[in-house]
Amino acid sequence: MIGEPFRPGGVNPALVTPFARDQAVDEEAFRELIRHVIDDVDGLVPCGTTGEFNYLTPEENQRLVQIAAQEAKGKPVIAGTGAPSTKLALELARSAREAGASACLVVCPYFLHPSDKGIYQHYYELAKALPDMPIILYNIPQVVDAYLPRRVVEDLADIPSIVGLKDSSGNLTYTMEILEYAGDRINVLIGHDEVVLNALAGGASGMILASAQVYPEVWRGVLDAVRQGDLESARRLQRQVQKLSRIFCRYGGGVAVKQALKMMGVNAGRPRSPLKSVGGALLHEDRAEIQLELEKLGKIQPRPAEFRIPIEPLDTRFEKIGLTAEMIGAEKMQVGTGSTGKDVESVQIDLLCGAKDGLMGEAWAYQLTYPRHGFEALTTILEPNLAVRPSTLIVPTNELKDLRQANMIYGPVQNAVAKSIVDKLAESVIPQSIVHTHVMLVQATVHPRALDRRVLHHNAYEATCVALDSAFVEV
Amino acid sequence: MFSKKTEWFRGIFPALVTPFTPDDQLDESTYRELIRFVLPHIDGVVPCGTTGEFSSMTLEEKMRTIDICIDQVAGQVPVLAGTGCQSTQETLELTQWAKDAGATGALVVAPYFLKPAYNEVFDHYKQVDKIGLPIVLYNIPQCAGTHFKWWTAEGMGLALDNVIGMKDSSGDMPFFAAALEKLRGTIGLFVGHDEVVGPAMLAGADGAILASANLIPDIWQEIYQAAQRGDAEFVQRRQKEIQILVRLVVRKGGPQAVKEGLRMMGLTSMSNVRLPMIQGGEFEREDYEDLRTQLENLGKIGSQTVHLGDREIEYALPADLPPPLQDLTLCVGEGFAGPPLSEVAHIDLLLGRKDGPVGKAIRRAQGEPRPGHELVIINHHPLTMLVPTVTVRGAKARQLVYEDAANGIKLALEHAIAHDNLPEAIVDDICLIANVFVHPAASIRQRVKINNYKAMRGAIRKALEGRPTIPELVSEKESARHPFRYAP
Numbered sequence: 001m002i003g004e005p006f007r008p009g010g011v012n013p014a015l016v017t018p019f020a021r022d023q024a025v026d027e028e029a030f031r032e033l034i035r036h037v038i039d040d041v042d043g044l045v046p047c048g049t050t051g052e053f054n055y056l057t058p059e060e061n062q063r064l065v066q067i068a069a070q071e072a073k074g075k076p077v078i079a080g081t082g083a084p085s086t087k088l089a090l091e092l093a094r095s096a097r098e099a100g101a102s103a104c105l106v107v108c109p110y111f112l113h114p115s116d117k118g119i120y121q122h123y124y125e126l127a128k129a130l131p132d133m134p135i136i137l138y139n140i141p142q143v144v145d146a147y148l149p150r151r152v153v154e155d156l157a158d159i160p161s162i163v164g165l166k167d168s169s170g171n172l173t174y175t176m177e178i179l180e181y182a183g184d185r186i187n188v189l190i191g192h193d194e195v196v197l198n199a200l201a202g203g204a205s206g207m208i209l210a211s212a213q214v215y216p217e218v219w220r221g222v223l224d225a226v227r228q229g230d231l232e233s234a235r236r237l238q239r240q241v242q243k244l245s246r247i248f249c250r251y252g253g254g255v256a257v258k259q260a261l262k263m264m265g266v267n268a269g270r271p272r273s274p275l276k277s278v279g280g281a282l283l284h285e286d287r288a289e290i291q292l293e294l295e296k297l298g299k300i301q302p303r304p305a306e307f308r309i310p311i312e313p314l315d316t317r318f319e320k321i322g323l324t325a326e327m328i329g330a331e332k333m334q335v336g337t338g339s340t341g342k343d344v345e346s347v348q349i350d351l352l353c354g355a356k357d358g359l360m361g362e363a364w365a366y367q368l369t370y371p372r373h374g375f376e377a378l379t380t381i382l383e384p385n386l387a388v389r390p391s392t393l394i395v396p397t398n399e400l401k402d403l404r405q406a407n408m409i410y411g412p413v414q415n416a417v418a419k420s421i422v423d424k425l426a427e428s429v430i431p432q433s434i435v436h437t438h439v440m441l442v443q444a445t446v447h448p449r450a451l452d453r454r455v456l457h458h459n460a461y462e463a464t465c466v467a468l469d470s471a472f473v474e475v
Numbered sequence: 476m477f478s479k480k481t482e483w484f485r486g487i488f489p490a491l492v493t494p495f496t497p498d499d500q501l502d503e504s505t506y507r508e509l510i511r512f513v514l515p516h517i518d519g520v521v522p523c524g525t526t527g528e529f530s531s532m533t534l535e536e537k538m539r540t541i542d543i544c545i546d547q548v549a550g551q552v553p554v555l556a557g558t559g560c561q562s563t564q565e566t567l568e569l570t571q572w573a574k575d576a577g578a579t580g581a582l583v584v585a586p587y588f589l590k591p592a593y594n595e596v597f598d599h600y601k602q603v604d605k606i607g608l609p610i611v612l613y614n615i616p617q618c619a620g621t622h623f624k625w626w627t628a629e630g631m632g633l634a635l636d637n638v639i640g641m642k643d644s645s646g647d648m649p650f651f652a653a654a655l656e657k658l659r660g661t662i663g664l665f666v667g668h669d670e671v672v673g674p675a676m677l678a679g680a681d682g683a684i685l686a687s688a689n690l691i692p693d694i695w696q697e698i699y700q701a702a703q704r705g706d707a708e709f710v711q712r713r714q715k716e717i718q719i720l721v722r723l724v725v726r727k728g729g730p731q732a733v734k735e736g737l738r739m740m741g742l743t744s745m746s747n748v749r750l751p752m753i754q755g756g757e758f759e760r761e762d763y764e765d766l767r768t769q770l771e772n773l774g775k776i777g778s779q780t781v782h783l784g785d786r787e788i789e790y791a792l793p794a795d796l797p798p799p800l801q802d803l804t805l806c807v808g809e810g811f812a813g814p815p816l817s818e819v820a821h822i823d824l825l826l827g828r829k830d831g832p833v834g835k836a837i838r839r840a841q842g843e844p845r846p847g848h849e850l851v852i853i854n855h856h857p858l859t860m861l862v863p864t865v866t867v868r869g870a871k872a873r874q875l876v877y878e879d880a881a882n883g884i885k886l887a888l889e890h891a892i893a894h895d896n897l898p899e900a901i902v903d904d905i906c907l908i909a910n911v912f913v914h915p916a917a918s919i920r921q922r923v924k925i926n927n928y929k930a931m932r933g934a935i936r937k938a939l940e941g942r943p944t945i946p947e948l949v950s951e952k953e954s955a956r957h958p959f960r961y962a963p
Contacts, residue, residue: 247963279817279916286963356805356832365805365825365836368910369862371848376864379823382955384811385760385933386943391807411959422952425945436800436941439807453962 006134008164009206010042013213014050016254018269026269034071040216047080050210050254055272062095069100082107103134110144127159140168157182166191179203193245197238200226244293252282288404305448322363331358338466341459348445351467364439374399382418389435397445412453416460424468483553484640484663486518487695489688490526495746505744510547516692523557526686531749559584580609587619604635615644625653632658642667669721673714676702686729687721690736720769728757739793764933771894778895788898799939804831808938810930820926821912824934853881858906879920883927
């Protein structure tokens, strides 16, 4: 090796690979992504796991490395060049070097499960064939289904061109073991977004992360704080991005990162088949959660939300479902209301109970034939297959604009209403004699920007209890 | 050939469930009744096995249970007592006691929770072997967390004088094949995983110890006899007929599944499982509906004459349930069935008289346009309207809702009528609204259909029977786990 060996460290994004609608690599989008991120990072990692490297042809792999080198403003490019076979891994490393890579990131060979000897020989052959190409070992058992064995790493660290190990396992006992046995010779980079602070505090030199193209400045802050011994600040910063990091790590990886970038106005393209943009590994519900977390981080502006708390006389609040004050009065239906909490987690519950064979029964049955978009009525359940009695519909009063808002109503709020009803049934506040003769309807007013599910659950429970107490006080 | 096989260790042995009284004591009379029920069809019994919740019982309770079992069986069939405990010392104590009490043999589970090394497991059995009671090794890695390797089973089978058999509940066919290769003829080899009994017996197993043999000992005996005479075609056909039932039992909380099934079939005093296992837990409520469907299909749940609306009708009523509601104004049933996640089915079902609120709602809805929520009458006998919960977007979603989910619901109606869950006599008096949720990410059409079938079968029964009941709701209100309550 000539000159000072490359020592990997700092903040490095594992770049996504944008694909166009026709599945081709969208080179222009890739350049734009790098321009978006380059000033906040110490190096670039194209063609990693987040970059869907295993769906790329060797030619595409080389081209992406070349673009990264052109756009890197002189910062190091660590090219993903791993492959199931040693022959292909070598070919990729060679072409990455030609394209201007500073180092290569080589994943533990996967699919067939080579023995320790086979794994050692894989890296040894690479190093022997390309002695001037720095190699970073890559442990990611979530996709390889095997750990890079520590004893192999311990020996590989003696090879001069092997300069680092990226550990994406999130298993800190493994990270600590590598630091213990090889940390004197190679740098350890943390590759799991949920434990960055922990790994840095344990001695890791830096990070290669999917989320470092979404919030690199947070990771810069964590790194600086740990280096200065300011653990308090480091913890605060890590905590800020904990949920988003968890979603990126566990619910879709690069696919989730692409959705986040898209929300932030950065065109990161689509994933390559068989991965889906959303609805596969990344659920619609989790995409909605990404949006909320980016709002909290200030990365995107919240959508304007209309929000109205019903304040008109209680017996006139049910006209949307076809029951007027006169009807409610004529059939002596039970009406109650309760509201609890403050700010965006406040909940108001307006509740109506009436006989099945009267106007209430008609309105109730009609609601289930009439799912208005954003106001869908569902029966109230403690959990699936455990619907409460008397049968109760929940209808939101403010239109639900997206799946995240829907989750708040049909998750914590519904569960709280159910629990409250069964508690009041157990206390005989709701007479047990009416469970099969009456039905109930709950109109739930929840702020569209409600954040905290626990608080929401608590408030919805309290509000429903108050509403039930007032509705059944005279029965 | 060197052989330690005994004449008595062959055939069908139910792993008996253990009934408890309301104050959580051993329920002796129900236990005796259970043994009387299975005895005509079986070749031996296993008290205090995994299905018998041995791990939730005290040493004294296990002793008493084994004692009652021996007394009730009265020598008609062998009693293979579950005596395996976590520590060697306790295992020795219980096995010695079982020997003195007159048990025919002992079923000894691999020591569990802490993970002894293979030589430690070997020495554990070696000490138990010295007691002198015939020993059956018991491999159940799903619970014990320890898996025998075939060479440890072989080593113990050959070296320990009183080891006369092995029960393998792993369902791991390569393991069982290796055991047959190494030990067949030397010790008796039993299969303990209900889903692979047919294949194991045709491959040479000597018998089976099964949770589901509490419920269908007669069918298992038929399968065993057929395997003995080499009738592979019969074994395959009969195993297939009970496969859904036994998969529920094996994978969805064995003891509770068996106990619920026995109650449905007539042993109404049978208790639920002991804590921390609970009703509606591992054996989920959707599994309860499935189990009931399977027992109906096998003719194990009879029909009774009940009043429904203003008619007398035949209704397939489990022995432990009160008759259905009489008032058909507006009956509400909710049904949920999965997996997989994207193909889950959720149905809010309304069932009621045509001249009541349900009929009125259908007539009113038919006159109104519903863009994105096209309402379709999918069945005429009884009249059934399908309402999609979420807006239907695109051709794929339309197919999943209006073809696959609709076909599942229609099939459920057809079967419910055929099996007296939806009595023929009332179908022209009533109408139904099925508000159906199909996830926009669903892709497996067959699962959408099957899950909607299951959800609808359950929803119909729950609507007519007024389930869940108040006691069910109250007992589960603290432990219920709502899937959408928590952050990702």
